[in-house]
Amino acid sequence: MRIAILAGGPSPEGQGSFLSAEEAGRALKELGHSAELVDMAEPAFWTRVTTYDAAFIAGHGWYAEDGKLQGLLEVLGVPYTGSGVLASSVGMHKPTFKNLMVAEGINTLPWAPVSRGATSETISQVTTKLGLPLFVKPASNGESFEAGIVRSDEDFEKLLSAESEYSSQEFIAEPFIESNTLTVAVLEINGTVKPLPVLEAISLNEFYDSEAKQDPSLHEYRCPAPLPDFLTERIQELAVRVFTVCGCRGVARVDFMLSEGRPVVLEVNTVPGLTLQGNLAAMADASGMGYKRVIEIMLQSAFDRPSYCP
Template identity: 35%
Template structure:
């Protein structure tokens, strides 16, 4: 029996699930499962959309790698169930997962901890009139970003270029959420920073710059297209690189993340000021994903990255380890 097999015991790789990001999760989970098995770990697939979470306990799983994205996997509900079952899991705990899944709450906490974000306002779907939308567009200017705050993978996002498109953009996002985040558009460079560890030991990996065709980093360009260009490490000077990495770790710790996450930024073209967009607590692990790309530049291959993340699986009050 390999040392890793002894160390980790029976491991469940949770992927698939019931969110709008199921397709991406299937790709992530299959990659993680193959990587762990290649390292000699007793890893097994587990799709919560097809099986009860309780089976993790009855079948004797010792820990799980969460490769689920979106609701019912990344929002704290699954983490709470695993706490009740006493099964250690990868990624942030219940509270941090719940906060990060809400882009609006994430922005509020980060702003209060000195991490800047684009100006924003939350809009209730049931009560937001066209006149209110027009007032927000006048305040923030156009283009205007509208987002379903509890979705990811660019699902439920509209970039509104003209006042005539406000209602259509809002209605598109309203298919996914009862509250919509209206956010000032920041023109510039799209960056992302993986963070691994916990508390004082959390560290930022190399920054990735994303250059999508016409600046359109949508679902297709994120997961399937070969047209999107990724630069890692991002071509930034040393001082700016360190500043953005520090902001990423600060945001990670501000909402109580542990294990691993990915922090997304826009770098404003006019003055090189960074603005946090969101924190992903269960980032993609597909062939196009950014955390493995960054880790590889730092000298850690995909299989070893999966093992490192699995080794950080814990239970309990994860936020208290700062």
């Protein structure tokens, strides 16, 4: 088939997505397909997309994994990989995702919304409610851009007032916990939802920030994570449940931390990074499945979609 690999675009994460697109394209060609990069920053890129058999979404962040691109492809009638409009938008918008987890009884950290430029009074109310230190991150952004640890009201105010090229207006605050990130990729294979091995990401920075994520010398992966069997099984069960509750399709990744020995869900990533150095590739290798098989499953999701997908 002729596959358009969609990457780039106006997202702050757009440039990084070209690395995912390159690796996915290589795998698709090895699987016998014709794969070409389509940069979503191109004028009227959607007219070009309609000439392909399917769109393989490799873009990250705004306008790629938040439901907007998925809605465009639905209207154009172009088969596309991964989750639909609803699951993508829920996964991208952290307050909505957190509310869904609470409604479903899935353990997540307490949190509070806060806006850029919040008053000292509002910040004080949040820190009084949640305590300090807190981890503050944009409501709709990835790669830990604009995120950070705040240990005082002054830190909080400074983070929210910092000038940034990303210009997020909406943030959430959660208690900061000393724990490595645990993550599980979940795959939908012929209608069956299956978790991959749990991966533990150890950051050499203060937290697993964008620098640590992008620089292999600043992180270490352990996969399978050295956890007791009962905890591994519990995390995998929760990952499958989050995938199902959100209505994800194809492949997604669910992130966790341990709080007092219990897994708490952080977020779901409906378009995981696809580089060979990334955690999805590490989990695929640890499972014995391999990277190419994951790419094949992602492509198949474009054609297994119901005639109407919310």
